[in-house]
Amino acid sequence: MRERWLGLVLKHPWWVLLSTLLLVVLMSSGISQLYFRGDFRIFFADDNPQLLAFERMQDEFNKTDNILIGIAPAEGSVFNKEVLTLIKQMTDAAWQTPYSIRVDSITNFQHTQADEDDLLVEDLLLNTNQLDAAKIATIRHVALNEITLVNRLIAKDGQLAAINITVQLPELDKNKEVFDTYKFAEQLKADFSARYPQINFHLSGVIAMNYAFAHEAEHDAKTLIPIMFIVIVIMLAALLRSALGALATVIVIVIAITSTLGLAGWAGIFLSTATVNVPTILMTLAVADCVHVIASMQFALGRGDSKKDAISFSMQRNLGPVFITSATTAIGFLTLNFSEVPILADLGNMTAVGVMLACLFSIVTLPALLYVLPIQANKTxxxxxxxxxxxxxxxxxxxxxxxxxxxxxxxxxxxxxxxNTVNDEAVKYFSTRTEFRQSIDFLDQHLAASMPIDFVINSGQSSGVNQPEFINAIDQFGQWLMQQPEVAHVNSISDTFKRLNQNMHGGDPAYYRVPTAQDEAAQYLLMYEMSLPYGLDLNNQLNVDKSATRITVALKNIGSKEITAFEQHALTYLAEHYPAYSASAASTALIFxxxxxxxxxxxxxxxxxxxxxxxxxxxxxxxxxxxxxxxxxxxxxxxxxxxxxxxxxxxxxxxxxxxxxxxxxxxxxxxxxxxxxxxxxxxxxxxxxxxxxxxxxxxxxxxxxxxxxxxxxxxxxxxxxxxxxxxxxxxxxxxxxxxxxxxxxxxxxxxxxxxxxxxxxxxx
The missing domain is CATH 1.20.1640.10 (Multidrug efflux transporter AcrB transmembrane domain)
Known part of the structure; x- marks a missing residue:
């Protein structure tokens, strides 16, 4: 059977090449169906329990997709007229960010104070015309002593401030939405950099991370694939000592890659940070099959065999090994279907199909190519x-x-x-050469920017967040969190309750504590919410019926083992000390x-x-x-x-x-x-x-x-x-x-x- 098949290939090489061309064109036409996704969700299956918990939390509270803009003067602190004016102007401009639903900074922080029985709530900096020495001193005092701001929107040394833009993407075209949002922030950064050249700006956040995923994958596709292609052509020509042998190999590589990508398009597979490597990997794997066939043929030509006999010798010696090595390679890649990461399974499937296509072309198309090309014996x-x-x-x-x-x-x-230890930090997926990694590393030195975890604690009843015992539980949990070595900042509704209680008692520091009566707490919260401007409400901390609250914990930059251990430790603390309340945790850092x-x-x-x-x-x-x-x-x-x-x-x-x-x-x-x-x-x-x-x-x-x-x-x-x-x-x-x-x-x-x-x- 092997001899009859080989005889047919060598008897009708042009028919074989024409049939291959038609088959490749049919398969490759699916390339037009390919599209690219770069958001972080592609790393997780739809039934991933941490992703499901994250999505539930996103549905119950405001979205946490964000862009964080770090503002760092080259010298000195942010507490001067020029930088505070910049922060105020940039905060106002940030509301124009596509899909934005909230913008937070120290200038629009809702500062509270009491006027007899009334509660006054207004921006910490309402108008830049107010910026005299006394006002700047007041802003500095409030910002650096407000627990909800320090290490979140202002560094404790005052040398860095941040503007956090929360967005809610419609998710109709995730890639376009991410790019539109990030590009706006990037243009905003460019505009203010031109106006304030002495200020350094840094972009981070979930949107910036999603953009970085997409950008780096696109960059790899544009650079690595051409580099790999050139390297392989040069190496093959040099090592095989045959330009025509290298040409035949390149043809097999190209048709194997285009056919694989086309079939992926027909199958509905999208390109990602993982699958964008398929062409590069296939180039290397397809070479192996071709080199064995060509090297054996050159061996036979070198001993005096005719071209036809040399090709027959090569195929008789290599048909079995080429098929077996291709099959074993495909099996290795197919095991990626057991991966918890869908795009790694896509990588495995695409590469396995590509390897077998390369095998097919190596034992059918390559012999025909070698026969029609004027390849001669290698004298070396x-x-x-x-x-x-x-x-x-x-x-x-x-x-x-x-x-x-x-x-x-x-x-x-x-x-x-x-x-070796398993250690996954999404931030470290990016090289220190990338702008995103440089920004996040800088921000982590001053703020807790890269490792947030959200805890949702449910009281079990509507308006339960107004119960003093529930607020006390939240407050105690927040204090316990701040004692943990991994924690840099905690944002809790209990801090708002304590601040309001102090405000309504003449600013007396002794009343910076949880209200003792439920109706009192409810009244304070109602007065506060009614005074908040549009977009700065408490939906990021409280759900609709006020039965649950979200506590955001910013961690120092730690590894996957530490972050999962911290999650378990915190949930165990809540279960042991407050068993009456249900609790869950979620965040992008936790999912990774x-x-x-x-x-x-x-x-x-x-x-x-x-x-x-x-x-x-x-x-x-x-x-x-x-x-x-x-x-x-x-x-x-x-x-x-x-x-x-x-x-x-x-x-x-x-x-x-x-x-x-x-x-x-x-x-x-x-x-x-x-x-x-x-x-x-x-x-x-x-x-x-x-x-x-x-x-x-x-x-x-x-x-x-x-x-x-x-x-x-x-x-x-x-x-x-x-x-x-x-x-x-x-x-x-x-x-x-x-x-x-x-x-x-x-x-x-x-x-x-x-x-x-x-x-x-x-x-x-």
Missing amino acids: EEQQDTVMNALASFVIHRKNALFPGMLLIMVGFASLISL GHIGERNMASMLQTLPLALVLISLLLVFSMRSWRMGFISLLPNIAPAAIGFGIWGWYSGEVNLGLSIVASLSLGIVVDDTVHFLAKYQYARKEGQNAEQAVRYAFNTVGRALWITTAVLVIGFSVLMLSSFHLNSDMGLLTAIIIFAALVVDFLFLPAFLLKFDTKESKNYA
């Missing part, structure tokens, strides 16, 4: 064989030292795996904190399944339980070495790295399969173990180091990404792939020489 083959033969001799003569030595090295690196932990757990659970499936496939393809068993250690060792090196190098495993073990398993199998396939072929031909090892090195060794070089450089290109999920994944995968070549060149042949001592005439 003899030199290349000499290098591989020398390496084979080294391994054969040093097998007794290489086997225990390599085993010791593998165990040593594997022992470092314990240094949980997803990293759960994703790593799910990936570790599926890794054994992937290993079993790949091992069974190898056993079936090689028709040998012994070869399948022998392949296990060389397939597991590279990932163990890679994660050991990572434990020594960094020790932090983020969302991107949690998939690398499963992802790389299918890739590293390629070297093992090709080496064992050639070794097994030689053994069945009657050669002993030493001769079979030498044959494997001579026939496939060059192709292995070429494909490894391309794969390592290909995944290393991802390191240029400013998005750490991509750059870290690229670096660790490159380390694992390189480790796989070392293991398959030094450990695997030594292992075979030491333990595969069966007589050649009885070999099966």
